Amino acid sequence: MPELSNACPAWLTSWMDMHDISLWGAADLQAFSTPADETGRRFSFAISLAIPMDPHIMAGIQQGPNQAYADEYARANKLINELSGKLSAELQNKGFRSKALAASDRTDTINIKGDFPHKTAATRAGLGWIGRHCQLITRRFGPWVRLGTVFTAMELPCGPPAEREHCGRCTLCVDTCPAGALKGAAWYPGIPREEILDVSACDRWKNDNYYQFHKGHNCGICSAVCPYGLKILKKDK
Numbered sequence: 446m447p448e449l450s451n452a453c454p455a456w457l458t459s460w461m462d463m464h465d466i467s468l469w470g471a472a473d474l475q476a477f478s479t480p481a482d483e484t485g486r487r488f489s490f491a492i493s494l495a496i497p498m499d500p501h502i503m504a505g506i507q508q509g510p511n512q513a514y515a516d517e518y519a520r521a522n523k524l525i526n527e528l529s530g531k532l533s534a535e536l537q538n539k540g541f542r543s544k545a546l547a548a549s550d551r552t553d554t555i556n557i558k559g560d561f562p563h564k565t566a567a568t569r570a571g572l573g574w575i576g577r578h579c580q581l582i583t584r585r586f587g588p589w590v591r592l593g594t595v596f597t598a599m600e601l602p603c604g605p606p607a608e609r610e611h612c613g614r615c616t617l618c619v620d621t622c623p624a625g626a627l628k629g630a631a632w633y634p635g636i637p638r639e640e641i642l643d644v645s646a647c648d649r650w651k652n653d654n655y656y657q658f659h660k661g662h663n664c665g666i667c668s669a670v671c672p673y674g675l676k677i678l679k680k681d682k
């Protein structure tokens with residue numbers, strides 16, 4: 446196992462400040478199968494970053510998505526892809542292998558997933574935990590963030606990883622989901638996604654009802670009703 450240094454390199458902290466990224470961290474992924482680089486080698490670490498969504502827009506989709514949300518979703522994804530690409534290039538310039546994971550890129554359409562879960566990198570980096578709505582919840586922005594992941598071979602001080610959820614007795618998202626796709630399970634590290642979310646039911650609902658928004662990729666009702674998000678909105682007033 447590689448030795449980890451105790452402090453993040455100063456250049457990385459400055460890079461994050463310069464790009465106005467206030468919530469980020471490093472994840473130890475040595476126990477996970479990450480995507481490989483062009484030489485076939487996988488990565489032991491990742492940098493996870495969270496881009497906050499506009500809380501007023503998020504609070505406005507409790508009955509279903511709208512165009513403002515679809516635009517905000519596209520804005521955040523575009524920004525994540527730009528920042529992740531830049532950071533990956535910076536890491537490579539400094540001599541470290543790196544690869545950016547695209548935002549919201551569904552590469553496995555049968556199992557409805559991408560090359561690696563952004564949420565796994567984020568929980569391993571300690572950015573937050575997973576709520577009953579199967580999304581990351583952060584202390585600072587609630588669940589109203591979108592995530593980026595940049596894999597790297599650079600050894601970084603990581604985590605501490607999230608070990609448990611903090612939903613308590615709340616089941617608002619489960620009760621509100623119009624597709625009945627949320628099963629009510631409490632997250633723990635390593636829980637299979639299927640135990641929390643019926644991803645096919647969620648996807649079907651989006652396709653059948655909200656196809657006009659990124660071809661059925663948007664819903665967000667479960668996130669919009671989450672008290673951890675609404676709390677942020679109150680602070681923002």
Ligand code: SF4
Nearest residue numbers: 622647664665666667
């Ligand atoms: S995104 Fe919509 S359909 Fe999917 S789980 Fe959340 S509320 Fe249900």
Ligand code: SF4
Nearest residue numbers: 576577612615618671
């Ligand atoms: S709405 Fe309630 S149960 Fe659902 S993720 Fe948020 S806190 Fe957890």
